[in-house]
Every structure is written in C-alpha cells, then in structure tokens.
Amino acid sequence: MTDLWWGVLAVAVGCYALKLLGLSVPDRVLEHPLTERAAGFIPVGLLAALVAVQGFTDGQRVVLDARVVGLAVAAVLLWRKVSFLPMLIAAAASTALFRLIVG
C-alpha cells in the first residue's frame, strides 16, 4: 500500500472514530469546561489557517495572486448571505476571469 492510501485510511478511521466517540461517551467525560472551550476554538483556528494557506501560498512561498479576487467575491457574497454553492461558483468564476484578462 502507498503512503497516500495509508493517509486516506487514517482520515477515514480517525474521523469515524471521533463521530462514534461522541455518541458513545457518557456526558461527564467530555463535559469538562476546558475541552468544551477548546472544541469551539479548533474549527476557527484550523479553518482560518486553511483559508490563508490555500488562498495566499504557492508551495513554500507566500503570494498574492488572482485567488484574492475570488476570496473577496466570496466574502461579499457570504456577507450578503448567499448560499454555499453559488458562492463557490462565483469565487471560481471571478478568479478564472481575472486570470483570463490579466494573463
């Protein structure tokens, strides 16, 4: 098996185990205030880091390119409460258009 398959398997097993854990543990075990608070911060931190890396890097470099246009469009649409799929299409289309024009 390749490393990539091991990675896929690890994601599958890990993510399912976490889901099952939630339905299986008695409330007390994970109701500790510290774990509850950490659980609230984890998605914010990870998702923000993912936006930054996916939007503003190219390999090992930090770059500013056409993706900024797509992210700006996405932000405006999210602010206007446009739903997920149209928002994504607009982000992709505006980025593609910008690349086509600027080259």
Place this chain on the structure above:
Amino acid sequence: MSELTTDREIIADSLGVGIGVGLYGVTFGALATTGGLSVLQACALSLLAFTGASQFAFLGVIAAGGAPLTGALTAVLLGIRNTFYGITLAPMLRVKGLRRLATAHLVIDESTAMSVVREDPRQGRLGFYWTGVTIFLIWNLMTLIGAVAGERIGDPRAIGLDAAVAAAFLGLLWPRLDSTSSRLLALLAAAVALGLVPFTPAGAPIIIGGVAAVLVGLRFVPDTTGVRDD
C-alpha cells in the same frame, strides 16, 4: 412556534440543505483527482470519512506537497468537532448497538444543525436522518462524478478551482466569526500559518496556526460558559 412546524416542512428543509451540500461533492471529487488522488481514493474518503472540511483539509495538504500523514493529522483534528456534535445529539438520538454504528457516520455539521433547532426530539431525529442520508447519497455520487471528470479538466487553476477551495474554507469559517474574539483568533491563526509557510513542511503551518489560536483562545478569551449558574 415550533409546534407549528410540520414534519413535511422539516423534510423539505432537510432535502434542500442535503441536496445543496451534497452537490458540492463534485468539487471535492474534481479537486481530489487534479490534486493527486486516484478516483478510488477520492471515493473512499467520501464513503468512509464523510466529513467535508476534513476531506478538503487532507486534500489541501496533499496538493501542497505535504506528507499524507500530516494531511491525515490535520483532517482528524478538524473532525474533533463531530465528537462534540455527537455528545449534543446523543440524548435526542438515543441509539444503541448497530444503529449507533450506522448513525454515528451521519454526525456532521449540517445534520447536527438541522436537528438541534427542533424542540421536539422526534422532529429533531427526522431532521437529522433526512439531512444526513440525503447528503451521504448525493455527496458520494457527486464525488465519483467529479473525480472522473476532474482528471479531464486539466489545470484546475484555469477555471479558478484553487480559489473555490479557499472560498469553501472561508464559507465554513464564516458562521463562526460571530464575535470579536473569534475574528481575532482567526486572524492570528492565518498570520501564524502564513509566517511559517516558508520555513516548515507543507501541512505544518495549518496545524501550528490552528493550535496557536486554540492556546491563545483558552488563555485570553473570557470564559462565558463558566457564567452558568451550576
């Protein structure tokens, strides 16, 4: 007001959300195969992991040239929130044995969101299962379609798919930016991640940026949950 919500309306809402989110599986499939995964690997992730943010996170690390296990770590860290959804849902779902094993797989953002808003536990379960099953079916079908088509798309940048992934993360993040402290933590995580990119292996900036936000949050954000009278 909640007693005025009919089962029919709950099912319609669930189908709407389920179809909208499920269709988005095509993006995952297309990005997976253009990012270096095989069709089978893309489908395996949607079938077995079935949690969008984690799947995209894994893909993001792989596409950036990171090690698969670094990607898996990022994905599993993001999956921790499903555990807390499960804890919230358990008293309402009341599932045991084999039913619990199957139900657990449907514990994701949207199925949770569509059930916790219902006051009646029976209607909560209705929203949970209709949303969860609808997304599961469409998400997997669309992943396959996207994965097969994706290999023919060529350069994903030409149609702006790289920006779409960033926008997807932004869309998942957006509803969580509901306070000044969460907005500051998000900026901190982004800044730490970007600052580390030139110096660390791919994938590491995401985890370290995320962990930095959690630590700073725990240390400096006032604990509002402690205000409860218990």
